[in-house]
Amino acid sequence: MKTHVKSLVVGGGAVGASIAYHLAKAGWETMLLERDELTSGSTWHAAGLLPLFNMGYATSHIHDYSVKFYKTLEAETGLNAGFYVVGNLRMAQTSERMDEYMLYASTAESVGIPYEWMTPAQIKDRWPLVRTEDLKGAIYHPTDGYINPADVTQAMAKGARQLGAEIVRRVQVDGYRWTGSEWIVSCTKMVEKGGNLVPSEETFEITAEHVVTATGNHAQRTARLLGIKIPAIPVEHQYIVTEPDPMLVEYRKNNPEHPVLRDADAKWYVREERGGWILGPYERNAPACFEYDVPQAFRADLFPLDLDRIEEEYMSMIHRIPSSETVGLKDDYNGPICYTPDGNPLVGPAPGLRNMWLAEGFSFGITAAGGTGYYLAQMMVQGEAEIDMAALDPKRYGSWMTTEYAARKNEECYEHVYILHHPDEEREACRPLRTAPCYDRVKAQGAQFGCVNGWERPNYYAPQGFDDHAARSFRRGGWWQYAVEEAKAIREGVGMIDATAFTKHLVRGPGATAFLDWFTCNKLPKVGRINLTYALTETGTTRTEYTIVRLAENEYYLISAGAWTAYDGDYLRKAAEDKMAEFGWIDIHDVTTQWGVFAVAGPKSRDLLGKLVKDANPATVLSNKRFPWLSMRNIELGMCPVRAVRVAYTGELGWELHHPIEMQNYLFDQIMAAGEDVGLKLVGARAQNWLRQEKSYRAFGNELGRDATPLEADLPRFIDMSKDFHGKAAMEQTGIRAKCCTLLIDGPEDADPWGREALYEGDTKVGRLTSGGYSVAFGKSIGMGYVRPDLAVEGTKLKVKMLDQLWDATVTCDSPYDPANATIRKDV
Known part of the structure; x- marks a missing residue:
């Protein structure tokens, strides 16, 4: 057995085997350890389904790769992976469910996943055992189906061995130690005694440059060994296998196998199994398990079945497949399946650690295994994957996350597998948790909250008694009218947005200026000024967007997206540590929770703030001369000291008011009182999102990400090509593969795009939207996205796919609302 390898994979399920295969294929000397x-x-008791259906762009790519990859394994390894390409039929009982499928289909088209629409009559004609009179239709994927989890894992493991990887079983990892250049991994040989697997007295160490953990149900033990938090905790998932169904057996004499059937409104999947059926429900009240550790005695074991918990789903299977009513139960399975709070796995660099990679929390591990290995290997070997993997990054959860939070949210996530996935959905478990001081005040004003990185953030404001849940829709929900009023208030009067969730870092010290000049692509601002800039990846794509406020010669206040606090901070700190020897000492602090933020914007914003500002000459303190656009001033609003930044994400005259968070309620009350006679309106995130699209302001996680460079985002004005900065050469070498643009859309009267839609020129797909919404300035839908560079020209006529129809879309100029920025620069 080797004692030194380039990469060590810990965990021998489907995910670990795939990672070992792809790392070995990339040429890395690789070892896999399995306890x-x-x-x-969980691999052994997985049902082996391969659902392509997923609303996420990155996850859809991962699943698509897996389905294609598994079909190649037999030719490469000689092992049959047990892939049954029977297709996947996802049925809908309601029109709203069909709306969900049409929105999903937009993502599928962007990725290139084939699908077909089917009517109830077509379903009945093709699969007569299925009851269809109460269905609205279905979406059908002809290229997927199900696979034998053990067979595909063994095939990938054989492929890994053929490529030079070493796989060692019965070895438990007991510790990790970083030397500064590699990992020393402490191991114990496991032996079987009395049917249990126990540690032996044989211990040894393995040295690895890179380690990947794919430990599945053991993720909490892994987290303790690494000294980090991993919100991957299993939830009990049960499924049952019936005895042979005589009518199914008779049907199969002259017909091919049924596709995997999914009745999403009934919360189950069903597939054939040896003449009978497998029913897999996603019921309410499935409990989390192994919240702290997996018992040493628990191996390929199961929990007792709880039939009462799945009675509703079982009866609905009988309704949908009447022939199953008289069929007895043959087998039952109730085993742990790992989840995360949002259902996406945790794939990428571990927080705070070097060369430590996580691949944890796979609720659909068989479907995701192949693609995870492929894209994670790209990240490790090449520096980045060809797709933006930020949505799966382990650092999307910060240090505030606890075991209790993860367990309860994972239970909720399990229950929501088949709940309607509204783009505007907000799940309720574990809320409110992180609240700004003004939470109760804005709630009293009708705030309907979303959750961002655990923070409660107003999405919009509605009358008391308004039901946010009932307002959700795949079209213009009940909230839409209120967001329109809020957007108009900022365009025509004045509005205030609670932006406390913004991420804020203080960077200072003798090396701060040289470091940030290298770390970001734009010129650094002068003292008292600000700029917008980007930190790039090694491959030249956009890693983080920052607004940099220069407080002093070597002191900077960095503002970034609220959803990405740990993600941004980890990258910032690691980059600074790497450059201290070159640039000098750099001190970095996350000050997010020390500063509240109110964004006040609109033509009357100067009138509003002028009532509160305390100054020897209050009439001029907010003027262009004393307080120009893109500058910062320390001002006083009543008794509250404020770090005011003259910038507005909405594209109007406005200020961000960064204030000591302990004074937030005082400041809120002062602003609300001063705003009574100027028509101040509280505004939420949805209206803000529409307004920033009217200004073509790119958003990180939408237009900005690790799959596009700032040049492809069409942001040359924020790039100083006269200096050297991290990722510059790679950015230049990449060129312009696609280009970001803004489009005005003549869409349906009752719907706007969500930013997941495919773009067409004639019958040819030429790009996709990354943002979408409604423009109050133009009275129609608006969107931003990426198209072929030759099409990103004002006036280009395209089509956008919405609700399974093509709608006219026209590429407009950058910043179609006020392209000269006259309103932003407006003086007294």
Whole structure:
């Protein structure tokens, strides 16, 4: 057995085997350790489904790769992976469910996943055992189906061995130690005694440059060994296998196998199994398990079945497939399946650690295994994947996350597998948790909250008694009218947005200026000024967007997106540590929770703030001469000291008011009182999102990400090509593969795009939207996205796919609302 390798994979399920295969294929000397036998975790009892349906762009790519990759394994390894390409039929009982499928289909088209629409009559004609009179239709994927989890894992493991990887079973990892250049991994040989697997007295160490953990149900133990938090905790998932169904057996004499059937409104999947059926429900009240550790004695074991918990789903299967009513139960399975609070796995660099990679929290591990190995290997070997993997990054959860939070949110996520996935949905478990001081005040004003990185953030404001849940829709929900009023208030009067969730870092010290000049692509601002800039990846794509406020010669206040606090901070700190020897000492502090933020914007914003500002000459303190656009001033609003930044994400005259968070309620009350006679309106995030699109302001996680460079985002004005900065050469070498643009859309009267839609020129797909919404300035839908560079020209006529129809879209100029920025620069 080797004692030194380039990459060490810990965990021998489907995910670990895929990672070992792809790292070995990339040429890295790789070893995989498994504490028991390959597939002995959740892999062995997985149903092996391969659903392509997913609303996420990155996850859809991962699933699509897996389905294609698994079909190649037999030719490469000689092992049949047990892939049954029977298709996947996802049925809908309601029109709203069909709306969900049409929105999903937009993502599928962007990725290139084939699908077909089917009517109830077509379903009945093709699969007569399925009851269809109460269905609205279905979406059908002809290229997927199900696979044998053990067979595909063994095939990937054999492929990894053929490529030079070493796979060692019965080895438990007991510790990790970073030397500054590599990992020393402490291991114990496991032995079987009395049917249990126990540690032996044989211990040893393995040295690895890179380590990947794919430990599945053991993620909490892994987290303790690494000294980090991993919100991957299993939830009990049960499924049952019936005896043979005589009518199914008769049907199969002259017909091919049924596709995997999914009745999303009934919360189950069903597939054939040896003449009978497998029913897999996603019921309410499935409990989390192994919240702190997996018992040593738990191996390829199961929990007792709780039939009462799945009675509703079982009866609905009988309704949908009447022939199953008289069929007895043959087998039952109730085993742990790992989840995360949002259902996406945790794939990428571990927080705070070097060369430590996580691949944890896979609720659909068989579907995701192949693609995870492929894209994670790209990240490790090449520096980045070809798709933006930020949505799966482990650092999307910060240090505020606890075991209790993860367990309860994971239970909720399990229950929501088949709940309607509204783009505007907000799940309720564990809320409110992180609240700004003004939470109760804005709630009293009708705030309907969303959750961003645990923070409660107003999405919009509605009359008391308004039901946010009932207002959700795949079209213009009940909230839409209120967001329109809020957007108009900022365009025509004055509005205030609670932006406390913004991420804020203080960077200072003798090396701060040289570091930030290298770390970001734009010129650094002068003292008292601000700029917008980007930190790039090694491959030249956009890693983070920052607004930099220069407080002093070597002191900077960095503002970035509220959803990405740990993600941004980890990258910033690691980059600074790497450059201190070159640039000098750099001190970095996350000050997010020390500063509240109110964004006040609109033509009357100067009138509003002028009533509160305390100054020897209050009439001029907010003027262009004393307080120009893109500058920062320390001002006083009543008794509250404020770090005011003259910038507005909405594209209007406005200020961000960064204030000591302990004074937030005082400041809120002062602003609300002063705003009574100027028509101040509280505004939420949805209206803000529309307004920033009218200004073509790119958003990180939408237009900005690790799959596009700032040049492809069409942001040359924020790039100083006269200096050297991290990622510059790679950015230049990449060129312009696609280009970001803004489009005005003549869409349906009752719907706007969500930013997941495919773009067409004639019958040819030429790009996709990354943002969408409604423009109050133009009275129509608006969107931003990426198209072929030759099409990103004002006046280009395209089509956008919405609700399974093509709608006219026209590429407009950058910043179609006020392209000269006259309103932003407006003086007294």
